[in-house]
Amino acid sequence: MYKELDPVLHSQLRLAIMSILISTEEADFVFIRENTGATSGNLSVQLDKLKEAGYIEITKTFRGKIPRTICKKTPAGLEAFEKYVETLKSYIGLE
Amino acid sequence: MDTHLNEKESLELIGKMINSAKNNLQKGLGDIFLLWGYLVAIVSLSIFILLVVLPGESSYYSFFLWSMMAIGVPFHISLIRKMEQQKLVKTYIDKIMGSVWIAFTISVITMMAGILITTVLVLPSFTEVEPGHEFLRWIPWTLFTPFMLCLYGFALFVSGKAYQFKPLVTGGIICWIATLVLLVSFHHPHLLKIQEFVLFVAVIFGFIIPGHLLRKKENGHV
Numbered sequence: 001m002y003k004e005l006d007p008v009l010h011s012q013l014r015l016a017i018m019s020i021l022i023s024t025e026e027a028d029f030v031f032i033r034e035n036t037g038a039t040s041g042n043l044s045v046q047l048d049k050l051k052e053a054g055y056i057e058i059t060k061t062f063r064g065k066i067p068r069t070i071c072k073k074t075p076a077g078l079e080a081f082e083k084y085v086e087t088l089k090s091y092i093g094l095e
Numbered sequence: 096m097d098t099h100l101n102e103k104e105s106l107e108l109i110g111k112m113i114n115s116a117k118n119n120l121q122k123g124l125g126d127i128f129l130l131w132g133y134l135v136a137i138v139s140l141s142i143f144i145l146l147v148v149l150p151g152e153s154s155y156y157s158f159f160l161w162s163m164m165a166i167g168v169p170f171h172i173s174l175i176r177k178m179e180q181q182k183l184v185k186t187y188i189d190k191i192m193g194s195v196w197i198a199f200t201i202s203v204i205t206m207m208a209g210i211l212i213t214t215v216l217v218l219p220s221f222t223e224v225e226p227g228h229e230f231l232r233w234i235p236w237t238l239f240t241p242f243m244l245c246l247y248g249f250a251l252f253v254s255g256k257a258y259q260f261k262p263l264v265t266g267g268i269i270c271w272i273a274t275l276v277l278l279v280s281f282h283h284p285h286l287l288k289i290q291e292f293v294l295f296v297a298v299i300f301g302f303i304i305p306g307h308l309l310r311k312k313e314n315g316h317v
Contacts, residue, residue, distance in 0.1 A: 010100070010105070011100075012100055012108065015100070015105060015108055015109065016108055016112050019108065019109045019111075019112030019113055020112045020113075020115065020116050020184075022113065023112070023113040023116045023117065023186070023187075024116045024184050024185060024186050024187070025185040025186060025187060025189070025190050026184070026185045027116070027183065027184040027185070028182075028183040028184060030183055031116075031183035031184045034183075035112065035115040035116070036112070063180045063181075064180065085106075085109070088102050088105055088106060091102045092102050092103065092106070
């Protein structure tokens with residue numbers, strides 16, 4: 001019986017965002033946008049979904065006069081990501 | 096876009112994104128190396144020249160040139176601020192390396208404070224020197240350069256390995272060789288001149304060359 005993959009993470013862009021945040025302490029909106037190749041609008045929507053799920057924290061601050069958005073994973077996000085990878089492994093027969 | 100993936104695609108995407116954030120050298124790191132590199136190089140070379148040119152004990156006053164290092168502090172703070180503002184991502188390597196360099200700075204300040212206390216307070220209370228030979232109390236400072244270089248080599252080596260940037264590793268090894276040279280030349284009558292000259296050479300390999308190479312790498316030329 002297969003376990004179900006977390007629907008919040010099982011989407012291309014949200015998974016890409018979480019993968020970046022898993023391997024970093026924190027990342028700027030611009031960095032995530034450049035590395036995922038997403039549009040600003042779509043990225044904002046997906047970041048909000050991850051925030052609503054409690055997987056990431058978003059801090060809005062200023063760099064000089066330019067506003068910046070800093071994203072960081074939460075412990076719940078890390079746990080969900082680990083669970084997602086474990087489920088993936090069971091799907092492809094690594095476990 | 097909210098495309099769903101198959102399991103294999105999911106794993107590939109995770110791997111690709113994790114790699115994109117790896118070894119991301121912070122922009123501005125090279126400028127910090129260059130600031131301290133050129134400052135130490137100018138001061139050590141100037142002191143070396145003054146030690147050679149000035150006669151006798153009067154040449155020892157040239158060591159006061161080290162107070163010029165204070166000039167670097169405001170520039171350092173402004174460069175760090177600029178770096179913080181430009182930084183788009185903070186990796187775990189950045190976090191650990193930040194702590195290594197803070198530890199290096201605290202170690203150097205601790206050594207300076209200890210030597211300063213013993214030179215100014217402890218030694219004058221317990222030892223008597225002939226008038227005109229007060230410079231003898233400053234002898235503990237001769238230990239400062241080799242120990243500082245040894246610590247610097249340590250921080251440089253660890254940074255080079257963490258960021259996988261060979262010039263920093265090479266710089267670290269050269270600083271350790273310089274430490275060895277300084278510690279085995281303690282008997283030498285020209286110890287002070289040797290110290291300043293070796294420091295000058297070590298700084299070229301430990302700060303200036305890696306600093307320029309870092310800047311090139313930051314700008315994507317390496």
